[in-house]
Amino acid sequence: MTLEDGRPATDQGPRPALRAARTRLGLVAVLLLLAALGWWWTAAQMRGMDAGPWTALGGFAWFVLLWVVMMAAMMFPSVAPTVALYARMTRGRTPLASTAFTAGYLLTWTAAGVVAWLLAQAVGGLAGGSLTWDAGGRVLAGAVIAFAGVYELTPLKDVCLGRCRSPLGFLLGSWRDGPAGGLRMGVLLGAWCLGCCWALMLALFALGVMSLVWMAFIAVLIAVEKTAPWRAVVTWGTAVLLVALGVLVLVAPGAVPGLTIPVTPAGMPGMPGM
Template structure:
C-alpha cells in the first residue's frame, strides 16, 4: 500500500523542517540516547517479565519520564523541528518548552499507571502472579492492544501524530505558555495513539530493555513510515502473534522473561531503602 495524500502532505513539511533544523533534531536524538543509557543503567537486572514490580512512586515516575524521553523523542523530533521553524527566531527556547509539555503529559500517564497498579495490587492481591492470572491477563492485554490498532480512535490519534503541520496550525498558541500547552496537547494525542502499546510493554516486561526497544520501534514506524496502513496492520499482527504465543507457548517468545516465584532482589532492596 502507498501513503494517502494527507499523510504525504502532513509528513513532508515536518521532514523538510527537520532537515533545516538538523541541530535541533540532533539535540533531541542525543537526549534520547542519553535517556536510553540512563534507562539501561537504572533497570539493569530488574526485568521480571510480565507485570514486573514498579518499585516506589518517586523511583518509578522518574524512571518512566526518562524512559519516555528515550522511546518518544526520536519520533516526535520532526514535529518539534517544524514547530521551531514556525516560531520567531528569538523564541529559541520555545521548542524545548514544547518538548517539556509533551513529556509532562507522559509523566502524568506514568503516575496514573502507578496508581492503577497500586490500587489493583491492594484490591486483588497477587492475582497478576504468573502462576495465577498473570499469564492470561498479559496475553489478553496483548490481544486487546492488537485490536485497538484497528479502531477509529487509534486512526484519528495517529493521524494527528502523522500530520504535524495540521496539528500545529489547528492548535497554535503564542508565547512560552502556548509552547507548553501545544506540547501537552500533542502529548495527549500521542497517548491516545500509543497507550495500548504501553500496556503491551507492561504485559511483556516493563523493565526489559529489549521489549522497550521493540515497542519504541513500532511507535516510530507508525508515526514516520510513509506506509501508514502497512505500519498499523503490521503492528497489530505482531501484537496478536505475541498475545497468542504468550497464552499458548510463552517459552517460544524470544527475550521474554518468565516471572520467578519470588520478587526481584533489586526491587526488594529499593523498596526497603525507600528509593
C-alpha cells in the same frame, strides 16, 4: 534597499533556507542525543531488574523519574520532526518556545506515568495473589498484548495516529503564541500521542516494563507507525504482530524470544506473586 550586487535585500538566494535546515537538523540532533542518553541512563538503572511480565514498579518517585527518562528515550526520535518544525515556525519570534513545547509533551507523559503507578497500586491491592504468573498473570498478559493489537484498528487509534503523523496539520490546527502557548501545544501533542500509544505502553507492562528488549521493541513500533509510509500496511502489520504475540504468550510463553518468565513472587507494587 539592495545588496552590493544590485539584488533586493530580501533576495539572498538559498542561504536562509540552508540556515533554517541547519537549525532543524541541529534540533533533531539534540533530541536524538537526549534520547540516546535516556537509553543509556535507563539501561544503567534497570540492570538486573527485568522480572518479566508485571515487573515491580518500585517506589513512586523512583518510578516516575525512570518513566520520564524512558519516555524521552522512546518518544523523542519520533516526535523530533514536529519539534523541529515548530522551532522553525517560531524562530526569532518566541524565545524558548521549543523548550516549552518539549516540556509540555513530557508533562503529559509524566502524568501518564503517575496514573500507571497509582493504578498498579490499586489493582495490586484488590487482586492480591490471584494474578501471579501461574494463576491469572499469564492470561492477563496475553490478553493485554492481544488487546493492544486490536486497538490498532479502532477509530480512536486512527484519529490519534493521524495527528501524530501530520506535524504541520497539528501545529496549524492548535497554534498558540508565546512560551505558554508552546507549553499548551506540547501538552496537547502529548495527549494525542498518549491516545495513540497507551495500549502499546500497556503491552510493555505485560511484557516486562524493566526489559530493555521489549522497551526497544515498543519504541520501534511507535517510530514506524508515526513516520513510515504506507500507513494502512504498518497499522495492520502492527495489529497482526501484537495479536500473534499475545496468543503466543498465552499458549507457549517459553517460545517468545526475550520474554522473562516469572519464577518467583515478583510483580507490581502491592501485587505480590504476580
